[in-house]
Amino acid sequence: MPFDPTTLDGPFTALAAFEWGGDAAPLGVIDAAVVAAHGDAALTADLEKRLGSVISGATSRAAKDYACRKLSMIGTAASVPVLVPLLTDPDESHMARFALERIPAAAAADALRQALGTVRGDLVIGMISSLANRRDAASVKPLAALLGGDATTAAAAASALGRIATADAAAALAAAKIQPGPVADAVIDARLACADAFLAAGNRGSAQAIYESIAARIGDTPTTHRDRVVRIAAQSGILACLDDTVAL
Amino acid sequence: MPINPSPSRRGFLKASAATTAAVAMPYVITSKALGDAVTPPASDRIVMAGIGLGNMGSGDQQAFLARPDVQYVAVCDVRKKWRDESKARVDEKYGSTDCAALVDFREVLGRDDIDAVHIATPDHWHSIMTIAACRAGKDIYLQKPETLTLREGPLMIQAARRYGRVVSGGSQRVLEDYRPLVDPCWAGELGTITSIDLSVGPRSMACYLPAVATPPEIDWDLWLGPAPWEPYNPGRCDGNFGTGGNSWRSYVDYSGGSLTDWGAHHFGGTIFAAGLLHLQPTTVTWHPASADGTVAAYITLVYPNGVEIHCNRPATLRPTDAKAVVAQADRGITIRGDGTAVAPVPVPAYRGTGGIYGDFIECVKTRERPFRDLELGVNTMTAPHLVAIAQRLERSLEWDRAAQRFMNDEEANRLLDRARREPWTL
Known part of the structure; x- marks a missing residue:
């Protein structure tokens, strides 16, 4: 049965005034509408517009939280301009990403990438995290630039490059000049992730080169537990590369 | 996530260890360290810590603590109640006050003396902690359900395999x-x-519980961790086994x-x-x-x-x-x-x-x-x-x-x- 959009007026009025602890029954109507919008372009567009108004309006954090969750399910490129202003707000940035990370449109990735240069502190790590989850290959260059930043950001950027795991990402990680410490550990983890991805894709040569590079860096007599673990990873990788019986 | 301990934490731990060693001279090898007919020598025991020590975590801890081949050295929980109770169990068992009581799991993973951890946090922490523990070279006993989302599983398995870790799920049933x-x-x-x-x-369902004043016994930001910020409410984070609205197991941000x-x-x-x-x-x-x-x-x-x-x-x-x-x-x-x-x-x-x-x-x-x-x-x-x-x-x-x-x-x-x-x- 087609969903009657006029039944949404009351629930959206309630949502605009919603606070945690308030009556959640009207939200259930919106929940149902979001499910019913599958394959219904008009209802989707109507819902997207209404949810965008909640986000842009003078509404509570709870209301915006709810709207972002729903846009994460049905949002399109049209929602990106509505969500972008929230990215710089420490209270709202995560929920804006909650939506943007899931919106498949290229505009959503573009917005997250551009925000790398406009947000501050931990919010940068949020952008990095979402770009990593999207495995956004276009982000390799800006992420590589963050490898020279503060330790927490650099470690997150390294991890993201390991998740993206393209040849460019692996090259950026290999080129990183990092002093021993947490960031260097994150770079090694990410390089191993790239090697594992290459091996899984049948690119034994590229994988083996990374494993051997890391093994050489650790040497035959690792001095710390962490180095011993990394050596296990690198040596296991080398063996897998050399073993033609391993199905890739 | 800053998956590695921050330099300050790591430095603190190393400095603490060095200080302790210096003060403790001359070193005495105790009979407990040497082992006996029941207890293996210290060098053969698995050194363990627990992360998340509420309901299931306390049960897991007691099972590991009872084993003569385990040396239990640290507990970690964002709630003081669980931290204190679980530390007391360890201290009573060993007749000492040596068990470390920590709030941040990264301090556990930063300790080179710990071989294995058991994790029994709410589900929204499982993947992050498991992957970080693998990178730190720890073996892991992970309470079920192992994952909260579909994407997490393969990444956790990759980390376990990459670093050669033993990772056991926690469904004894x-x-x-x-x-x-x-x-x-x-x-x-x-x-x-x-x-x-x-x-x-x-x-699980959405959680719309009202805000309640956050008690000092919980680090609410760390309890939430990767989950969306929402106000403290005991019904949101209680660890009881109900799923009808009065525990974290009820809510989609923390559980399925x-x-x-x-x-x-x-x-x-x-x-x-x-x-x-x-x-x-x-x-x-x-x-x-x-x-x-x-x-x-x-x-x-x-x-x-x-x-x-x-x-x-x-x-x-x-x-x-x-x-x-x-x-x-x-x-x-x-x-x-x-x-x-x-x-x-x-x-x-x-x-x-x-x-x-x-x-x-x-x-x-x-x-x-x-x-x-x-x-x-x-x-x-x-x-x-x-x-x-x-x-x-x-x-x-x-x-x-x-x-x-x-x-x-x-x-x-x-x-x-x-x-x-x-x-x-x-």
Whole structure:
């Protein structure tokens, strides 16, 4: 049965005034509408517009939280301009990403990438995290630039490059000049992730080169537990590369 | 996430260790360190710590603490109550005050003297902590359900395999409670398994609880971690086993609800009994409720070998074929076979002694994969996660295991994972 959009007026009025602890029954109507919008372009567009108004309006954090969750399910490129202003707000940035990370449109990735240069502190790590989850290959260059930043950001950027795991990402990680410490550990983890991805894709040569590079860096007599673990990873990788019986 | 301990934390730990060593001179080797007929020498004990020591965590801790081949050195919980109680258990056991009581799990993972950790936090922390622990070279006993989202599982398995870690899931019931199902299935008494009916609980729900003043005994920001910020309310974070709205197991940001929590046992035992533990479903069929409301909605999962798992299929729709062989447990599970001749297969057993905990410890020593290896747990949890997404979208889905994506359903693929709150990342 087609969903009657006029039944949404009351629930959206309630949502605009919603606070945690308030009556959640009207939200259930919106929940149902979001499910019913599958394959219904008009209802989707109507819902997207209404949810965008909640986000842009003078509404509570709870209301915006709810709207972002729903846009994460049905949002399109049209929602990106509505969500972008929230990215710089420490209270709202995560929920804006909650939506943007899931919106498949290229505009959503573009917005997250551009925000790398406009947000501050931990919010940068949020952008990095979402770009990593999207495995956004276009982000390799800006992420590589963050490898020279503060330790927490650099470690997150390294991890993201390991998740993206393209040849460019692996090259950026290999080129990183990092002093021993947490960031260097994150770079090694990410390089191993790239090697594992290459091996899984049948690119034994590229994988083996990374494993051997890391093994050489650790040497035959690792001095710390962490180095011993990394050596296990690198040596296991080398063996897998050399073993033609391993199905890739 | 800053997965590695910050330089200051690591430096602090090293400095503390150095200071302690200097002050403690001259070093005395105690009789406890040397071991005896029951207790192995310290060098042969597995040094452990616990992360998340509320309900299930305290049970896990006591199981490990009771083992003579475990030396328990640290507890970690964002709640003072659980921290204090769990430290007291360790100190009482060893007659000392040496057990470290920590708030931040990164301090545990930064200690080189710790071989293994058990993790029993709410589910939204499982993947981040497991991957970080693998990178730090720890073996892990991870409470079920192992995952909160579909994307997490493969990343956790990759980390475990990459660093050669032993990672055991924490569902002891799979082998123990479901034995009445397991034995006839593995003995071939049912023939080739064809279909299963399984009663499962509801998935988790959104949480709209009101704000309550945050008590000083909890680090609320760290409790939330990667989950969306929402105000403190005891009903949001209580660790009781209810899923009706008064515990974290009720809510979607922290748990999959009864569907995955009890479901980890229920699906786990069923999938193990039916020999599906290395497989993942290929199709998820949504059967809507009848228009007149007399027949409830249900879900059917189909595995690559053709076995069907019907979740909450109404009794009126279940087959009554007299030729079918039925194993009926007391937990709402019916497994049907075709009655053909099938050779019996020995049921896998735990290694070592002491149930699933002993199995984990034995594997830490031998580097074998444990009975409830992480990959088997992830495969199991894939089933209820697929059910939850089909229920939420109210439509049928096709699952591509190799790609770990839904086929031809972009909206379903949005639900593979969720953005984590900064600064936490996978």
